[in-house]
Amino acid sequence: MNATSPAAAPISIAPGREAPLLRPMLVTGRAYKHMVILLTGVISWGAFCFIYQGFIGLGLTGLRRPVFWAFFITDFVFWIGISHAGTLISAILRLSSASWRYPVTRAAEAITVFALGIGGVFPIVHLGRPWLFFWLAPYPNARMIWPNFRSPLEWDFFAISTYLTGSALYLFLPMLPDLALARDRSQGWRHRLYRFLAMSWQGTQQQWHRLELAIQLMAAVVIAIAVSVHTIVSWDFSMAIVPSWHSTIFGPYFVAGAIFSGIAALILIMAILRRVYHLEDYLQPKHFNNLAKLLLTMTLLWGYFVFAESITTWYGNLPAEMPAFWSKISGHYAPLFWAMVLCNFVIPFPILAIKRLRTITGMVIASITILIGMWLERFLIVVPGAATQRFAFDNWYGYFPHWTEISISLATLAAMALLYMVFSKLFPIISIWDVVGQAPAPTGEGIAEPGPGGAP
Amino acid sequence: MLIDLNVCTGCSACVVACRAENNIPITGAHEAARNGTIQWLHIDRAWSGGQDDFSVESRPITCQQCDAAPCEPVCPVLATYTNSEGLCVQVYNRCVGTRYCALNCPYDQRFFNWFDYQWPTPMEVQLNPDVSRRTRGVMEKCSFCSQRVLAAERAARSEGRPLREDEVQPACVQTCPAQALLFGDLADPDSRIARAWRHPRLETLLEELGTLPRVRYVRRQDAPGAEALQPGAEDDE
Numbered sequence: 001m002n003a004t005s006p007a008a009a010p011i012s013i014a015p016g017r018e019a020p021l022l023r024p025m026l027v028t029g030r031a032y033k034h035m036v037i038l039l040t041g042v043i044s045w046g047a048f049c050f051i052y053q054g055f056i057g058l059g060l061t062g063l064r065r066p067v068f069w070a071f072f073i074t075d076f077v078f079w080i081g082i083s084h085a086g087t088l089i090s091a092i093l094r095l096s097s098a099s100w101r102y103p104v105t106r107a108a109e110a111i112t113v114f115a116l117g118i119g120g121v122f123p124i125v126h127l128g129r130p131w132l133f134f135w136l137a138p139y140p141n142a143r144m145i146w147p148n149f150r151s152p153l154e155w156d157f158f159a160i161s162t163y164l165t166g167s168a169l170y171l172f173l174p175m176l177p178d179l180a181l182a183r184d185r186s187q188g189w190r191h192r193l194y195r196f197l198a199m200s201w202q203g204t205q206q207q208w209h210r211l212e213l214a215i216q217l218m219a220a221v222v223i224a225i226a227v228s229v230h231t232i233v234s235w236d237f238s239m240a241i242v243p244s245w246h247s248t249i250f251g252p253y254f255v256a257g258a259i260f261s262g263i264a265a266l267i268l269i270m271a272i273l274r275r276v277y278h279l280e281d282y283l284q285p286k287h288f289n290n291l292a293k294l295l296l297t298m299t300l301l302w303g304y305f306v307f308a309e310s311i312t313t314w315y316g317n318l319p320a321e322m323p324a325f326w327s328k329i330s331g332h333y334a335p336l337f338w339a340m341v342l343c344n345f346v347i348p349f350p351i352l353a354i355k356r357l358r359t360i361t362g363m364v365i366a367s368i369t370i371l372i373g374m375w376l377e378r379f380l381i382v383v384p385g386a387a388t389q390r391f392a393f394d395n396w397y398g399y400f401p402h403w404t405e406i407s408i409s410l411a412t413l414a415a416m417a418l419l420y421m422v423f424s425k426l427f428p429i430i431s432i433w434d435v436v437g438q439a440p441a442p443t444g445e446g447i448a449e450p451g452p453g454g455a456p
Numbered sequence: 457m458l459i460d461l462n463v464c465t466g467c468s469a470c471v472v473a474c475r476a477e478n479n480i481p482i483t484g485a486h487e488a489a490r491n492g493t494i495q496w497l498h499i500d501r502a503w504s505g506g507q508d509d510f511s512v513e514s515r516p517i518t519c520q521q522c523d524a525a526p527c528e529p530v531c532p533v534l535a536t537y538t539n540s541e542g543l544c545v546q547v548y549n550r551c552v553g554t555r556y557c558a559l560n561c562p563y564d565q566r567f568f569n570w571f572d573y574q575w576p577t578p579m580e581v582q583l584n585p586d587v588s589r590r591t592r593g594v595m596e597k598c599s600f601c602s603q604r605v606l607a608a609e610r611a612a613r614s615e616g617r618p619l620r621e622d623e624v625q626p627a628c629v630q631t632c633p634a635q636a637l638l639f640g641d642l643a644d645p646d647s648r649i650a651r652a653w654r655h656p657r658l659e660t661l662l663e664e665l666g667t668l669p670r671v672r673y674v675r676r677q678d679a680p681g682a683e684a685l686q687p688g689a690e691d692d693e
Binding site for chain 2: 057059063064065126132135147153239
């Protein structure tokens, strides 16, 4: 199993340089175990709530006519948005050969896969009969019934499954050399696991060349998929004739919002990783600083989109649109709306724009407020449009979530944390070959070139 | 279906008949207070005028059975579609409960089964055996009493004759004491409804959305602005 010749080593690497990056996988502290128990408890509670809701019926939730969508759809859009961290950050940085990306990409790609998995659960949780969710899949059946390909929800089904496949591949491919390294350094069940996953990676020139090609190709593909996925999620709303949902701006608006919340999630998770796993040497302030600049750009872009969306609605003054609009600006949902503006723009903008405030602590604060603000944004897109008077009929309903909805939503936060913790125990959370490795020989431009060597 | 607002008194007999015919669950006061009721047909009241000199217009509203129904294309599992007779049908067994159709219905005439509803004794013994009880988690809406249409068609087919015009009446039409509701086959050019369909004072709800409803209303003669809008129409009666 141990290759002897240097050319056949999975990664050519200076002795000992990989140890700090492998340590999180090998050393498990007591706090970690306590955290796993706590998170498992929260997730079990959420699962119980879901099963309970399945037996009683969706009447358990705060949903009533005409607010047929609320918390779960908000969570769905929110998590799909978070999932844009990985692809759009790591893939764009990879294609643009930004060399500071090396320690960031793996963490970002993992967020994508887990957030997508969690986001993809919500449309099922939200179904009236969740046990029949597979009817959305076009499988051969005796009654010759196919799903309705005209429905935006059906597009969602394909968009999300495509994105999940693509982003899982995009997470897996750059991990191959690291898996082979782990295979060579481990015993027991871990060795068997890594041997299976490493797919007999030996680090030959040809393998590096193919890997490089595959990663480059997936990076390009995954960007296209990511943009289309959140556009399709936005079309769930803009294809409907519900006033204030029916908006042409929603496609780019949702994609921008997704990248915005994705970067915030990435900064937050990187800060936690850096603290918990003592990765200060790898996740340096310059990486945070670069991400913060991206986040600043997205803050401005988000502010622009909200302004453009609001001003056109207000100026157009269509009778059907105005009840939902005013409920957000000065009515029932105004506190949430202005809290969103505060969280997404007023607080993060100065923190990210002023260099003195752009510390890691500052960025974590900005990221947390942005995550809260983006959740509120999704809520304010979904609910007021459905809840306020639509068209001629005076038929409104003040939505308030039930504790099961809140529990299930919180449980998915715990699920994200738990998945991430387990992932970081099983796989190197920072790409070892990118950061401390040296590729055997330059085989072309781009990713196979030696890492930045920024680490000591 | 044609609904004559001049004749409708707002007595709500149609609402009760609909509930009895179609096994519409009784959701109780608590649900009624939070918009959790199911009513395939309801009377929409529009008040106008001052405190002493007011008038009220009662308008029965039900599924408008749109030709270009916005609820249909959005269903991911094809649980709702326009059938060969032009009805917008809901297939309970196929519905998975995304509730997208309900959001996309501009008339808000789709209802969700939030719970498994029970009928208080002895009301369960009067459930209509021709209509299925809906389980929790599916949408439902007015079907124009399709069970009656089907039964009449079966009877006509077994006797080898075409369906007669007066054979099918939905429960609301049958019950209306003022005969404000008219139901029939628009495909038959000689039917009463086909002739009435050209009435000059007809209106459809939210016509600007282009949903092409198959329910039309005869506007009231004393409706505000009726003369101004249709000066010639007043003389037709």
